[in-house]
Amino acid sequence: MxxxxxxxxxxxxxxxxxxxxxxxxxxxxxxxxxxxxxxxxxxxxxxxxxxxxxxxxxxxxxxxxxxxxxxxxxxxxxxxxxxxxxxxxxxxxxxxxxxxxxxxxxxxxxxxxxxxxxxxxxxxxxxxxxxxxxxxxxxxxxxxxxxxxxxxxxxxxxxxxAEEQLDAVTALSGSGPAYVFFFLESMTAAGVEMGLSHEQAHRLAVGTFVGASELARASQDPPEVLRERVTSKGGTTYAAISAMQNSGMDALFRQALHAARVRARELGEEFGR
Ligand SMILES: NC(=O)c1ccc[n+]([C@@H]2O[C@H](COP(=O)([O-])OP(=O)(O)OC[C@H]3O[C@@H](n4cnc5c(N)ncnc54)[C@H](OP(=O)(O)O)[C@@H]3O)[C@@H](O)[C@H]2O)c1
The missing domain is CATH 3.40.50.720 (NAD(P)-binding Rossmann-like Domain)
Known part of the structure; x- marks a missing residue:
């Protein structure tokens, strides 16, 4: 400085x-x-x-x-x-x-x-x-x-x-850590339901997020290619991803981010006066 x-x-x-x-x-x-x-x-x-x-x-x-x-x-x-x-x-x-x-x-x-x-x-x-x-x-x-x-x-x-893009940023990366924590909670709970200790399930879930994020950052390939590479038809990952797709999770997740953006706009109106 x-x-x-x-x-x-x-x-x-x-x-x-x-x-x-x-x-x-x-x-x-x-x-x-x-x-x-x-x-x-x-x-x-x-x-x-x-x-x-x-x-x-x-x-x-x-x-x-x-x-x-x-x-x-x-x-x-x-x-x-x-x-x-x-x-x-x-x-x-x-x-x-x-x-x-x-x-x-x-x-x-x-x-x-x-x-x-x-x-x-x-x-x-x-x-x-x-x-x-x-x-x-x-x-x-x-x-x-x-x-x-x-x-x-x-x-x-x-x-x-454009300043209005900050409302989208708020919905994506501002609130985003909470979405990751939410998935970590679900993955950990599922691990415990399947017989792992809480500590084991937590370590596996957190390590997987950190590792996959590093891989996505370092790779030339977009996430969908990285995902397809580990999703062989009829395999275990395929079973999980199919269950998520059949439940409409993608659309729900997008809706959740739109809800966060709406709230970010409202907060701007509320406190800006
Ligand atoms: N934490 C995050 O990760 C994060 C992420 C994105 C954006 N933000 C934004 O960053 C801002 C700060 O968040 P934070 O988590 O750092 O909040 P925080 O820990 O509550 O810090 C805000 C501090 O400002 C003090 N303060 C209140 N009135 C003041 C005044 N008149 N003059 C000087 N200081 C005053 C508060 O004191 P009192 O406790 O006495 O009120 C409090 O210690 C928020 O607008 C939040 O939305 C935070």
Whole structure:
């Protein structure tokens, strides 16, 4: 980071902020270059013990030095937090990780268009996040580069050029870890029903997701080819995949993602006012 970009300020010091802060410190950014505003005392204590960062209870003059302000508050508290911080955020670039809050609302609350809205996901907590980023037109190439360097500490990222695509991102990768956990639960339960111990079934299920995902990422072939390669007609995988196809699971699963996108849109309406 350059001296104009530093320090980096975080409004909200919870899970998401901690994932990014942990990544930045690991990369060698000194804790003295990170400002955090966090009203909840136990969360401030945690930041101190975990990272050696003394967080502020309320937004104050210390924020004025920040080149980048990261918004990691719950959607319902964003507008209040913005009203408190706005007098102090000067000419900073803003990066929001708050689900659903539109960049128009953020720009209006903060009085600047230099806003990047993002949708991360929980694997960011272990450096394996997948984040989509949307830049408002006022965001410069240098701004984009700063945001990329910060988000890269939590995993992978991609840019979207239309903000409404973030609702689809929310439905796919934002909520996606829960779908994986759901399948893990089912696979583990089935393993136990068939005579494995819970621990064995859990290890087999998690290992299979990690391995198959790595294979899909590394392979030149799309998932359907990888699937067909292990599905010989009349075999065991064929029996399972046929059962899933006959039950209409594919259509149901797609419907579930559409439901998540509808909810993402509603949240934007609800908290954007
Ligand atoms: N966790 C994820 O994986 C994930 C994924 C995608 C998107 N997001 C989004 O990221 C945002 C943050 O999520 P999170 O999981 O990090 O939530 P979190 O752990 O609850 O963190 C939010 C923090 O902001 C604090 N806060 C509340 N009002 C504030 C104010 N006025 N000024 C400064 N800080 C304030 C909260 O304190 P109090 O406890 O006192 O309210 C809380 O510690 C949410 O909008 C969420 O939708 C999270």
């Amino acid at each position: 350059t001296t104009q970009e530093l320090p980096i300020a975080f409004i909200g010091g919870g899970n998401m902020a901690s994932a990014i802060i942990g990544g930045l410190l690991k990369q060698g950014l000194p804790a003295s270059q990170i400002e955090v505003v966090e009203p909840f005392a136990p969360a401030r204590d945690k930041l101190l013990t975990q990272f050696g960062i003394t967080a502020q209870e309320v937004a104050g003059a210390a924020l004025a030095r920040a080149g980048l302000v990261v918004w990691a508050v719950k959607p319902q508290t964003f507008s209040d937090a913005a009203a408190q911080a706005r007098p102090h955020t000067g000419a900073a670039l803003h990066l929001s990780v708050a689900a659903g809050i539109r960049s128009d609302s953020i720009a209006q609350w903060l009085g600047t268009g230099r806003v990047v809205r993002s949708m991360p996901n929980t694997p960011a907590l272990v450096g394996k996040g997948m984040t989509a980023l949307y830049p408002r037109p006022e965001v410069t190439p240098a701004d984009r580069s700063l945001v990329e360097r910060v988000i890269a500490t939590t995993g992978d990222h991609l840019w979207v050029e």
